[in-house]
Amino acid sequence: MKEKIEEELNNVSHTIKTLIHLLTQIKMINQIGDKVQDMKQILDSIKLEGYYEKFKCSNGIENVTLEYCILLSNSFIDEYQEFTPVKFYFLKERVSNIKIILSPIFKKVNSTYDIKKYRNILLAHNFRIKGKSFFDKEVEKFKFNIPNNHKDIQVLIDLFTIVTSTICQEFIEITYGLDMQEKMIDKIEFINNPITSDDVISIKEEVIKLRLATK
Numbered sequence: 701m702k703e704k705i706e707e708e709l710n711n712v713s714h715t716i717k718t719l720i721h722l723l724t725q726i727k728m729i730n731q732i733g734d735k736v737q738d739m740k741q742i743l744d745s746i747k748l749e750g751y752y753e754k755f756k757c758s759n760g761i762e763n764v765t766l767e768y769c770i771l772l773s774n775s776f777i778d779e780y781q782e783f784t785p786v787k788f789y790f791l792k793e794r795v796s797n798i799k800i801i802l803s804p805i806f807k808k809v810n811s812t813y814d815i816k817k818y819r820n821i822l823l824a825h826n827f828r829i830k831g832k833s834f835f836d837k838e839v840e841k842f843k844f845n846i847p848n849n850h851k852d853i854q855v856l857i858d859l860f861t862i863v864t865s866t867i868c869q870e871f872i873e874i875t876y877g878l879d880m881q882e883k884m885i886d887k888i889e890f891i892n893n894p895i896t897s898d899d900v901i902s903i904k905e906e907v908i909k910l911r912l913a914t915k
Contacts, residue, residue, distance in 0.1 A: 701790075708791045712867075713874045715783045719864050721884060722776045726769050727857055733765030734850040762850075767823055769853045770846060774819040776860055777806070783867075798870055805859050814844045 736743065736758050743758040785796040827834035847853050868875040
């Protein structure tokens with residue numbers, strides 16, 4: 701029984717760590733996007749090329765950070781939804797109480813925003829909806845209600861902060877034992893073996909040969 705309790709407590713600690721890391725990332729990216737306005741004049745002096753020459757650099761950075769915040773917010777919501785009483789036995793009542801206490805937050809977020817729908821159709825997948833292309837003429841126009849600016853994201857941050865703090869307070873015995881200095885980067889190794897410009901040249905030549913061979 702002791703091992704099972706430890707396992708459940710360990711699972712709760714994983715949930716807490718994941719939610720805290722996601723919330724921290726949302727906060728950082730949102731701050732970056734918000735600070736863009738302070739450097740708008742400098743950023744807009746950077747001219748993009750070709751098709752994008754009339755596009756303002758500040759708008760690009762602001763849009764990218766906003767969409768990344770939406771993507772991370774969806775991950776936060778998904779992680780919380782995985783935190784369900786049915787996955788616990790000894791801690792079932794405590795987890796169930798948390799879900800009841802925090803239900804107004806997710807009821808409001810999910811009824812207001814189309815975060816998952818927007819993420820699935822435009823951010824994470826290849827512009828396909830149930831097998832149909834986003835560009836198919838039979839696909840009707842989509843309407844999304846999403847956070848439109850970094851102030852909207854800040855409101856989500858405020859709500860998500862209530863979520864993490866509530867779980868941490870309920871499981872204070874876990875929270876005190878968390879290693880807050882633990883970094884995700886310590887568990888990741890990036891291998892520097894990129895595709896080079898020389899590779900592009902040789903691949904182009906191979907593609908041309910294959911194209912001529914198929915004629």
